[in-house]
Amino acid sequence: MYLVIGHSSYITFCHLENEVAFTCSADHSARKWEVATGQCLTVYTGHTSIVNRILVSRNLLFSGSYDRTARLWDVDSGRSLQEFQGHRNCVLALAHFSSSDILEASNMEGKEVKEFLVTGSTDCTVKIWEAFRGCCLQTLQGHVGAILCIVLDVPNKELFSGSTDYTIRKWNMVTGDQLKVFRDHQGSVICLEVGDIIIN
Template sequence: MKLKRFLLRYYPPGIILEYEKGGALKTKSIDLLDLSPETDTELLISEIRKSEPLITASRVDQVKILILRLQEKLGQQDNRRFYLFKALQAHILPLTNVAFNKSGSSFITGSYDRTCKIWDTASGEELHTLEGHRNVVYAIAFNNPYGDKIATGSFDKTCRLWSVETGKCFHTFRGHTAEIVCLAFNPQSTLLATGSMDTMAKLWDIQTGEEVSTLTGHSAEIISLSFNTVGDQLVTGSFDHTVSLWDVPSGRRVHTLIGHRGEISSVQFNWDCTLIITGSMDKSCRVSFHILSHIITLPHPCTLHPAIHSITPFHSRNTHTLMSISTSPSSPLQICFNAQGSRVLTASADKTARLWDAQSGVCLQILEGHTDEIFSSAFNYEGDTIITGSKDNTCRIWR
């Protein structure tokens, strides 16, 4: 094995090693989830060297510089207030979803008008309109961190893969027998997973456009799905009140998580994949430790971000409220974390989005201006830009 270069990951903190083995270029990560500005760098480097043979004596100074940069980033105070930067009349019919690329330089919108549009964040210019679906474009995603492809899932039962640069459609994935309502790229951008109202999830090869496998076992609609960071496991949440964990290479179901008393609305891995976080229409969120037992119950259905990585495990018979937020007179339609895990953004039917401190639960700011309910919101990777999508057919960019 020969180390080629280092890549830095700020959120959550880590160092990616790019190395050559057997003529092939591979990567592995050194996760530094417990890193803080006070961490002893010399001691940390010593521990890293014990477990990672690629970090030789000649590389120690480089690693130290990278760790110091991570510590500096972690030490920065986040006192930002957001102001309206731009409001866009994005579609002629209501929006269904919004999503940023990693940097936040561009974003996409899906709509009932059967299109997905790509926008330049700074100028508000429409870059491409992705046309071809025959019904509502409901689920959309960039293949972050690369950001050169977009997937769209539609009520027409198909999913399409597009080029960000040209707007050209690479593939149309056919096989579902009902509406596609969720999708996700694996981190390597080699596979796309789709979830449907037909109770099935499917895996597709991005290069060939061929179906890789069909994941069957749920007895009701699959509403949410997520890959782990390695890409060898997929988790699905269903209206059958259960969550399933799948082995991606074999397409086999490994575990079924039960305990929710309502439909699953959101499901996600944390960054080191020791926890699965689920949100349900039973007005609770649950955290499953080692994919086996429920350890924490939260009092709101929500969409959670993988940046949550430091939750103290509890015995499965106990529950603990991590944070309770009284969001607004109306229920939140979506909740997301910034990449740093320090802020929570709630989008609500009361026409506002609210920014919260993730530790204290204190409301820091109310984003107002939409004239109808806000159903989708997102941070960019740096956490310095927010996008909100509303039933008023507009999306607003906040900086």
């Protein structure tokens, strides 16, 4: 057992990925750690407020912050690759998918694979971004409370968002159309998971 020291304020989220751990903090940064030794391998700096969520996908790290932005980082170098500006309040939820996830292999032949980021905010909206260009492709509106969680059902090209307005909403990932509203909760929806038959 060892004590990991590096952040200068409290840690808001932790993600374990193989032999490394990723953390984000109220000190406005995220860090990558070697699990075996506790050594800090990379520091990701650029946000100007609390970093409350991170998401790791292959060699990409996404972060969401109270500074109203999300960012894309190179995992190994710590270099900021893109900043996503457009939300009017803090970014609380993140999800990621690739064009290869939603298109048939036959339709991908000869095409560049594109990466997409989905963000949820306390401004009551969900946004879908093209990751490397930083442009917002869709703004999903309908919630009347903060978006606390997002989950993707990639095979069906559907996105689910949970909110402090006590609802879950189902959206088409491609068109941005709202498909259904689930209204039976009596409190904020803080976590979502998609199964084969039901949503928990």
